[in-house]
Amino acid sequence: MFDVVFYQDKNGKEPIKELIYELELAINDTTYTTFSDLWNDPTLLTDDEKKRIDFEVALIGKLIEARETKGSTKKELAEQARIKQSSDNRVAL
Numbered sequence: 001m002f003d004v005v006f007y008q009d010k011n012g013k014e015p016i017k018e019l020i021y022e023l024e025l026a027i028n029d030t031t032y033t034t035f036s037d038l039w040n041d042p043t044l045l046t047d048d049e050k051k052r053i054d055f056e057v058a059l060i061g062k063l064i065e066a067r068e069t070k071g072s073t074k075k076e077l078a079e080q081a082r083i084k085q086s087s088d089n090r091v092a093l
Contacts, residue, residue, distance in 0.1 A: 007061040010068065016057075 008014055025032045032038040039045070045053070067077050078084060 007064050 007016055025038065027044070030041070032041070039050070067074075072080075
């Protein structure tokens, strides 16, 4: 099994977790109503893909944490990274 650590905002809420646990998704002939159902379907993701996703989620969480700790806005982060702010929004930084 695996442990997923979700990003927590300043109020201790886990907005990403809340979003994915409201999941209802149909893929082919299967409807998934929980993230766990989707994640644990061996026909969708390999173990290596799951490890990569876990790594990316953890990395994004650390980036958000660092940005908030520093007191930077998304706009400032985008300017520092020399990307358009809309690009960083795709990963919710």
